[in-house]
Amino acid sequence: MRSEEEPDEPDEAVAVAGPTAVPQVAPAGGREFEYRTEMLTDAEVADGKTLAERLTAASQDGWDLVDVIGGKDAYAVLLRRPQKVERESRPVGFAPPRS
Numbered sequence: 001m002r003s004e005e006e007p008d009e010p011d012e013a014v015a016v017a018g019p020t021a022v023p024q025v026a027p028a029g030g031r032e033f034e035y036r037t038e039m040l041t042d043a044e045v046a047d048g049k050t051l052a053e054r055l056t057a058a059s060q061d062g063w064d065l066v067d068v069i070g071g072k073d074a075y076a077v078l079l080r081r082p083q084k085v086e087r088e089s090r091p092v093g094f095a096p097p098r099s
Contacts, residue, residue: 033080036063040075051077 038058044050045068054077055065063079 032083034083035066035078035080038077038079040077042073042075045075 038054040051040054051068058065058079062081064081066078066080069076069078
């Protein structure tokens, strides 16, 4: 008969079954896009001009159309653009020699 020792630490690859998965949200600094909405009335969407003008103006600022969400008497135009990363400028390399 051979006796084997049991490991001191439990198995790390233990599967946990649960009813639903827990969603994970990246921190605000890790998001890739920023979003905005513009509200339009039924008449503005139906006239064929206002929506096109708003989308043209938004695209000049870097905004892309994601969706047009209809409501009871208005529409929300959902726009997004890549998030701008503002970094500090830092000197790189060696400083010039002091005289």
